[in-house]
Amino acid sequence: NAGVTQTPKFQVLKTGQSMTLQCAQDMNHEYMSWYRQDPGMGLRLIHYSVGAGITDQGEVPNGYNVSRSTTEDFPLRLLSAAPSQTSVYFCASSYTSGQGRETQYFGPGTRLLVL
């Protein structure tokens, strides 16, 4: 099992450029999510998905789009990058047991710099 994988590891963009951050998991988890991590602010939820074809907004969704066409993949799109989107982005996945949603497994992160 590779777990949760993310690409790229590091990216530099210019203001106004678009890009897609890739996330994949091979654990057949139905729940996937995207977070951004900024110094002193912990992890903030951008978007999440409870299954293929279903997505919803988190705490800070503006400027980001997601889709979930398969159980395995959950890409995050930046439509027009801004310096305020400079951050470390983590993808995570989890499954649901009889007790409810279980803990999340995080990918290694993507470090994004927008100039």
Add this chain to the structure above:
Amino acid sequence: GENVEQHPSTLSVQEGDSAVIKCTYSDSASNYFPWYKQELGKRPQLIIDIRSNVGEKKDQRIAVTLNKTAKHFSLHITETQPEDSAVYFCAAHTGGFKTIFGAGTRLFVKA
């Protein structure tokens, strides 16, 4: 909206002492409370968790307590070691499908 507050933001202890980190949550429907440890440049990793039907859980030197009435939960690390130095995050799974994180506590364990 849903919120998780975490204190302190920085904690420095002597090796062998105990460390306590406290969190409060706002959504009374929250039912699962994980704690993550994040080392510099690495991903967050689960260290312990607790569900809303349990008041306390222990795993070797680490314990978590939950007070549902007060909406408080705490992480206790005993006999701290230098390798415990890291950033610790509390989180709460809300009544919906969101997980809200605290801002983190940077723990320094001095040898």
